[in-house]
Amino acid sequence: MKKFDIFGEIWQMSDYYYEKHMLSQNGDYPMPEPDGYPVPYPMRGIFERSKEEGLFSAFRIGGDFWPRDFKLKALDPDQQRIQIDMLRGTTDYKRPENAELQLSYEDFAEHYCNAAIDFALAHPGRVMLCAVGEIDSSHPWPKDHCFRTRKEAYEFFKYNCFHTKVGSCDPDTLYRHLKKRGLSPEQVNLMMHGACLFAIPYFFEWGFPHIEIERGLGTSLNMQVSLAYLRGAWKQFGRKARWGIDFSTHQPNYNQCCWYDENGTRLGGFTESMTLRCWMSAWMGGADYLLCEGSDYTHWVFQKDGSFGLSALGEAAKKFAGFTLRSGIDRGEPVVPGAVMLDYYNGYEQEYGVSLMRPYVWGNCLPCTNTDLNISCVLDAFFPGQREVSAHTEHVRHPECGYSTRQEYLKLLKKKTDMRYLEKGVLTPTPAGDSIDVVWDTAPPEVLREYKVLIPAGAAVLPDSVLDEYVAQGGTLAVGMEKLTPEMEQKLGIQKEKPLGSDWDYDRLALTDGSFFSDGLRYGFTRMKFPSETKILAVNSRNIPVVAEIPYGSGKVLLCTVPLGQDVSGSALLGVWSHILQNEVKKHLPVEFDSRGILEIAVNRKENGGLTLALFNSTGESWQGGILFREPVSSVREVFPQECSLASVGNRITETLEPYSVKILTTENS
Template sequence: MEGNVRPFAYIAIPAEANVAACYPDTADSDAATTLRELGVTAQSAAWRLGMPEFDQGGGCWARDRPNLGGLPDDQAYATWSSFYLDAKALRPYLEQSAQQRGYKWMSVCVYAFCPQYAYDLGSDVVLLERNIDEVSGMSPGLAMVRGAARQNDGRQWGIDISTYRYWNGGPTTFDDNGRLVTGWSPSVFERSMYAAFMAGADVILNEAAVYGYGAAERGRNPLGVVVGDFADFSMRRHPDRGIPEVPMAILQDHFSGYEPQFGEFDQYPHKWYRKNPYTQGDRMLSGLLEVAYPGYRSWGTIVPNAPWRVAGPDGTLDTQATQAAYRRALAAGDADPRIWEPMGSTRWGESIDVITDRARLDTLLRYRIVVLANSGPTAPDLHADLTEYVRRGGTVVVNASQLVPGPDPLTGVQISAERRPADGVLWSDGTVIPESPFNYVRIVPGRDAEIVATTTDGSPAIIGHKLGAGSVYLTTADRLLDATGRDLLASGLRLLDERQADVATVRVEGPPLQYLVNKVGTSTVVTLINTDVGGSTWQGRLRFRTDAGSAHVNEWTADAPVESLVGAEEVVVDATVPPFGVRVYGIQPGR
């Protein structure tokens, strides 16, 4: 295995964790020797998978886990971590480095809050399980696991792709005619694999599935075709996906335990296994994610007017009857399950990472824009790192409620403790932006401040401040949210739109969809993922920012040339994506 470039995972859960009843085939009393005999070292592309789905809501791993309800976030975090390190007796394994163990340790998280903490525990690589409607969706999950990995010295990360669909009560299987019996349509797998790959995942782990027909697995069933085609794309034709463009980070509270909302039963603003309400910082993070990933909360829901939704006598959802009705709808053979599989889109592409207030300067410097969504007040060491980050050319967007009242050197303003109501914002270009009622913090701007926007009564709403080679934007609306604490203000969205446009290398025009941007050498690659649950073909336009006088454009899934138009400092491509499909456009600028 030494020097092996293909990932290799050996599932071996320590017996001390006492979860063997759920994982009967994973016992190895001397996994270190087994791995050593296989030639595995701390430098190999191989891992010991010692904590699969360890943060699960139920099952063996969750047995005897303390109830976190009512605990402050820092205590909930400490209790949760101690349970795995001490009650599950994993501390001796996780406190060692990969070099000390002789191998790397892999963990698989179920919930999106978990990857940061799995790295804290000592994991070398963390996968986040997606593609199951009992947890949140690919967006914003990608941002949370990738951000956690980057914050932890660029450790490896990946996506674990489940085959199980809760709403029809089974894994993805097909009959001998290629008809879906239970699980997800193949297009969900295709879109998930492309998203994970182009987002930069080091590992994509497809959970066990049947890819052929019958007991002998002859030929390829529809899932086998999709997985085989993706393997051909990612491992043979286009193994170099380059570097994902991720210019923005959203910074949250480290101990938050924040979990994105999703599904039929998890739309409430709760976290830590549904036990505790969102904090003010969590609500700001949620508001930002709502605009960055429109519709992400629809993942795992039952689409409106689904014919298989069954209500009980009291009008509430009858889960078992609904699952049975879904299976009958699939068995009838005339239904397209793809219209029942909603997922979110991306306003700015998968161009965001979620990091925490434990991030230091080296992490901040990975990004061109950092938006604070922590509860505050900002700790002195983070405040100092943010100041240096801006001096070196970064852009920070911070809210007055995250800063201590008094003079603030980062923003160049005097911050008061006074709050006032407002219901509109006047932009510096004269545009009036009506807003839902909100409260704002009174500030006194410095002499060199740029007044980007005011409330309609003339008080500063957004202030720009130059510092060294970078800029700070201070927003005064409380958490940048309306008075209900839920929705991001339209003026805040305009500020973020403008900052994102400053750094984007591609502008995607057209109906909502999920997209990703990568740099492959001198080429720019855009992956377009059609998320329209209505089944429409996506038609739009890509505007690549370049000063090249010519360009060559290829569509990678078909390896076919595409026409383009070279204009003033841009190359324009008319793009289409079939219903529920994926297309990948790469532009190579000429000389």
């Protein structure tokens, strides 16, 4: 059974940090309103109480570990995994008590790095050093010029990741000290902490033994897409790194974390419901660990007399820890039949919080084209609604947002208004389940063959051998016409016909079996001649083929004659193409279901062959429906939020899911 850890903070908010952030009015930390109560932080008491409540199995030291080593001494690496956050080195250097040391920054950094490195070496495999971080989201992109090519942008990014000081991130100093001591990143369990999607595969390729991606803070926020990127990169680059999610509760518009007044009323951040569902999504999605960022204050309610107790989020954390750390439930490994393939140099990000609520490429230093937008269009097919996360908290973009200023937002929170309806896009319904990974077009054939269905998106370039080494071996390649080379067309026995001025339309497209149709998008297409064994799957109103199934060896090619399978504006995939992609992936899942635009389902395979299923409802409507198991099962149990056996009729069960809730089920094979 795969190990899972939950990290909490240890004494993160010292008096110095609290005063510093209050003076700078930094929204990263609880910020009382002028009429609010002063928030005391009894850090040592919180740490001891966290252990008593069993909230965490591991802890993060958020800086200030040298020259004072009391945090290091408070933890036992044999009992708890430890993460040392070295990203506050430049901040710690400026602490008043450290100024008394009269050291240059270079000398201070040497002592600081060596203290963390020595601690990691003394406890091999138990201590992670988070020493390079947020170099993707805080990258120093050029302001006065653009890049000539995407490869040039990548090289610029890579150089800065290893050499440029960004905020408190100082990789140059770190690597200099590692080299001086003859140590590799693997020997000291070095971690890369990121926040953007586009860079995730590079972190795995560059060999970081630990990779942590922060979610819930304001970049491309959808959890399912983030997990797809992480899983795919982990598989593509050798399954070597341990990876996890740092879940930050910062509500994207206000950038205020989850915290509570003395009455236990939440005054910022995501709702407890959303946070719990995201934690559970990380656990089901294959993460090795979860960091509950800011747990020193998000998990507690503080009183004026210095006493404190668990907040509503703290109670949820206790429940989550009891289930994931101590229940003995085997979560299994995610069942992922599909892979979306991207160009190695794509540099594509869907949004950057509330400051850039639109897609951009390589730090907005290259044009974002319709080909780039195809990445979002394909992801939308599997996670509809995943693009707009931060935007739902903007009154201008979404009039249903119940507030238009920070002051109105706080008034609603103080009235305990239900804000869950605004938390859209973070977790979305899944018509085909959480069933895809994201890989790069440099993935070797043995990695591609792990997936039943391969879907190139954006500017991905198919390997020359893809037909013989993937499709002929039993794989399904779902591809737009523009991705095939002349050699591939010849092997498939297809031929382009002479184009006509009427090779575009704005009409109804339909599956040839009459089961589905779509319309309302303008598109262009290529007229094709197909071999006799081809099965036409979809046609337009003129009965011209739009999607065809072409057998090849033991597999097949699903070919869309519309470039990229999307409309001419790049806003969405054609409905029939999206439907075909969903169904092709869904049929390889061991369960059958109907999401009806409400249900998100994640399916994992346990070591004993049974299944663990997570059912998520992130909408305001109840879901009730059947789940059909495509394999014999002897029993089905609900194990979260309660434990009970479920009655089945044959291999089918009926389930009900309340709004904004999650259930975990397990099965045993007959």
